[in-house]
Amino acid sequence: MxxxxxxxxxxxxxxxxxxxxxxxxxxxxxxxxxxxxxxxxxxxxxxxxxxxxxxxxxxxxxxxxxxxxxxxxxxxxxxxxxxxxxxxxxxxxxxxxxxxxxxxxxxxxxxxxxxxxxxxxxxxxxxxxxxxxxxxxxxxxxxxxxxxxxxxxxxxxxxxxxxxxxxxxxxxxxxxxxxxxxxxxxxxxxxxxxxxxxxxxxxxxxxxxxxxxxxxxxxxxxxxxxxxxxxxxxxxxxxxxxxxxxxxxxRGATIIGELAGWCINSDATDAVLPNPERQAQCMREAIRRAGMTAQDIDVVSTHATATPLGDIQEAKAIKDVFADCPNTYVNNTKSFIGHAMGAAGALELAGNIPSFSDNLVHPTINITELDPECAIPNLVINTPKTVERVDSILNNSFGMLGINSALIVKRFID
The missing domain is CATH 3.40.47.10 (Thiolase/Chalcone synthase)
Known part of the structure; x- marks a missing residue:
C-alpha cells in the first residue's frame, strides 16, 4: 500500500x-x-x-x-x-x-x-x-x-x-x-x-x-x-x-534519505549498566515500525563507547536481533572521534549516510585484538567494506538511566 x-x-x-x-x-x-x-x-x-x-x-x-x-x-x-x-x-x-x-x-x-x-x-x-x-x-x-x-x-x-x-x-x-x-x-x-x-x-x-x-x-x-x-x-x-x-x-529538493522507523524505550533496571534485552527490543520495534525485517537492514551503526561492560551488552543485543542476517554489516564511529554525548547519535548517523551513494561501510578502527564477547558477525574492522548496495541504516544510540533509541534511515525511493 x-x-x-x-x-x-x-x-x-x-x-x-x-x-x-x-x-x-x-x-x-x-x-x-x-x-x-x-x-x-x-x-x-x-x-x-x-x-x-x-x-x-x-x-x-x-x-x-x-x-x-x-x-x-x-x-x-x-x-x-x-x-x-x-x-x-x-x-x-x-x-x-x-x-x-x-x-x-x-x-x-x-x-x-x-x-x-x-x-x-x-x-x-x-x-x-x-x-x-x-x-x-x-x-x-x-x-x-x-x-x-x-x-x-x-x-x-x-x-x-x-x-x-x-x-x-x-x-x-x-x-x-x-x-x-x-x-x-x-x-x-x-x-x-x-x-x-x-x-x-x-x-x-x-x-x-x-x-x-x-x-x-x-x-x-x-x-x-x-x-x-x-x-x-x-x-x-x-x-x-x-x-x-x-x-x-x-520545492524540488534533493532528498538525502527517509526516516523510515524509530523506537525509544527504557531499561528500567540500572542507571549505568545497559540492558541488552531492552536494547534488542528497541531495535526490533524500530524495524517493525519501518515495515521491515532484520534482514532488510544493511548497516548497523553501534553506540559502543569503549567501556568494558557496555560494549559487551550492546554486542549481545545486536547478535540477538541480527543472528540470521549475513548481509548486515556493523560499524562504530566513536573509535574516530570519541563520544560526542548529545551529538553522538546524529553525528554517527551522518557518517554513514554517504553509504547510499558510495556503497562503502566505514570501519571501526583501533581494534588490535577483538574481544571475543564483542565478536559481532560482519563487524567492519580497520578498513572499509565495499558492498553491492546500501539501502538502509539502523542507528543505535543509548544513554544513562537506561534510555535506548534506534533510528532507521532508508535510501529514498519515490
Missing amino acids: ERDPAKRIVITGLGLTSPNGNTLSEYRANLLAGKARVQRIPMRYMGEVNAGVCDFDPMKYQRRKEVRNGTRAGSIAIYCSREAVADAGLDWDSVEKSRVGVYIGTTEHGNVETENEVYNISQFDYDTKYWTHHHNPRTVANNPAGEITMNMGVTGPHYTIGAACAAGNAGLVQGAQMLMLGECDLALAGGVSESIHTFGIFAGFKSQGALGEHEDPNLASRPFDTSRNGIVVSEGGAVYVLERLSDAQA
Whole structure:
C-alpha cells in the first residue's frame, strides 16, 4: 500500500562539525581513511585529558558579541543549522519562519557555564557581584535551540530534548513527529554537545573507572577491543533539515534519505549498566515500525563507547536481533572521534549516510585484538567494506538511566 507523502519524513539538508571534519565530505573522507582526531587538552583540577575537539569557525555565522554572550553549544548548534539550511538549497529569506521548528538533543547543558562562574568568583572571595548576568540565559535547558532561533529569526517552536547520550536520535525523532502532527512545516533537528568544556563530566567518568586512557590520544577510543578502558569525551554537532515528502517534492529538493522507523524505550533496571534485552527490543520495534525485517537492514551503526561492560551488552543485543542476517554489516564511529554525548547519535548517523551513494561501510578502527564477547558477525574492522548496495541504516544510540533509541534511515525511493 502506498504511503501518504504528507506522513513520510525525509532529510533534505545536513550540517555538522566533528573533531575530524566540519563538512560531511571531510568527515566521511576521514572515516574511510581511518583517520581519528583526538587530542590532549588541559582540564581544570585534572591536568591533561583526552578529548575530541572541533575547529569550526563560529564567526562564519555569528557576530563577536553573540559568541561572547552565548554558549559553545549554541555556537555549534547555529553553525550546524546554517550549514544544513545551505545544504538543503533553501532560500532562507523566503521561508515562513513561524512554521519552522527547532528540536535539538543534548546530554547536559549549563555545567560549563556554572563551573566557570563558580571558578571566576572564587578569584574574588566568592563575591557574587562578579557573577555574569548572562548566566541564566546561558544555562536554561532550551539554550542551544533558542540560540538557533535568535540567530536565524525562527519564530516557530523550539526546545531541547534531554535524552542523555540518546539525545541526537531523539532530536531527529521529535522533529519527525512534529512534522507528522503538522506542528511545523520544516524542522531543524539533531544533537549538539559542548561536554569537553566541563571538568565535571571527565571527573565523573574517571571516578566510575570509565575514562579512556592511552598514551596516544588517537588510540584512546577503542570500542570492542580487549584493551578498551573507557570513554573519550568529545564535542560536536549535527543538525538535519527534515521535511514532509510532499513539501520537499513540491520545492524540488534533493532528498538525502527517509526516516523510515524509530523506537525509544527504557531499561528500567540500572542507571549505568545497559540492558541488552531492552536494547534488542528497541531495535526490533524500530524495524517493525519501518515495515521491515532484520534482514532488510544493511548497516548497523553501534553506540559502543569503549567501556568494558557496555560494549559487551550492546554486542549481545545486536547478535540477538541480527543472528540470521549475513548481509548486515556493523560499524562504530566513536573509535574516530570519541563520544560526542548529545551529538553522538546524529553525528554517527551522518557518517554513514554517504553509504547510499558510495556503497562503502566505514570501519571501526583501533581494534588490535577483538574481544571475543564483542565478536559481532560482519563487524567492519580497520578498513572499509565495499558492498553491492546500501539501502538502509539502523542507528543505535543509548544513554544513562537506561534510555535506548534506534533510528532507521532508508535510501529514498519515490
